[in-house]
Amino acid sequence: MAQPVSTLTLNERSTGNNGASSVMGEKEIFHHHIQRAGLKRTAQRDLILDVFLGTDEHLSSEDLYRLVQEKDPTIGQTTVYRTLKLMTEAGIAREVRFGDGKTRYERNSKLPHHHHMICVECGHTIEFLSSELEAIQNEIAAKYRFEPKQHSLRIFGLCADCRDRAPARHNLETVEPRVRLSLARAHK
Template sequence: MKRAKKQIFHDYIAKHGLKSTRQRDIILDAFLSTDRHLSIEELYLKLRAKHPNIGYATVYRTLKLFAESGIAREMQFGDGQTRYEHVTEGEHHDHLVCTGCGAIIEFENEAIEKLQDDVAAAHDFVITTHKLELYGLCAACRK
């Protein structure tokens, strides 16, 4: 899967006349190696120790390119930061967001998906995309 996402990204930058750079490849590898919803700053800090020559602006611009190419999705979870998550063709999940510690938990629930389809059908509505985010406190924050 990582190889396919790398190819999608490289095809995208070639199609748009952009350079394939070592810095972009390092950022891509770091992004693809995590399952977290990363902010620009989190990814930058992850990279900084091993690659001090990669600046914040480069990470910012590269994450934007990932989103434009379709391998990442920009997400807002109410904390003022844009976060990026992997996009996998045909996969869908929703999110539980802890307002205490900021944890983001992905989940899938077929009953919720069916209910959304039923509601849309009852209103003669065709869903093209959607997102569900539930906000509250995780078990650790409730203690």
């Protein structure tokens, strides 16, 4: 059965039994990566890394920049963007796209492979795990002798709060065109 694992609350999962060691491991990975790349460890990069690791949100580079600015307004947007790119290259962050044209990033190590449900009204995102979906994927791949390298499942709809609001006017402009078309057909 699919189980929700997050409704995006800060630090909920990173404070568990291995939360501190996970963050330390991610920091070590990052520092090793920048050293291999011939770059220096700086206080600015460390702060950006700490801010990123301190949230479980799906952050755009602009979101991360705003959070970093709250801690140190002298850090520029280019520094944040480049550090986020380094974190992605190091495998600490991974890109996620929810069909609204924005690239967001999440911690690569925070969860095993998971999926997203995205509210088309308010943008709220729920992450969930499903062994059943993984089993179906593996079964289909085996049937076609296909070796999947990665996959992504995004379910667009209405969260409980937006669904319960009346009258509901659904914002389909934030959804990819092909998803928008199928949602529009469903509303007819």
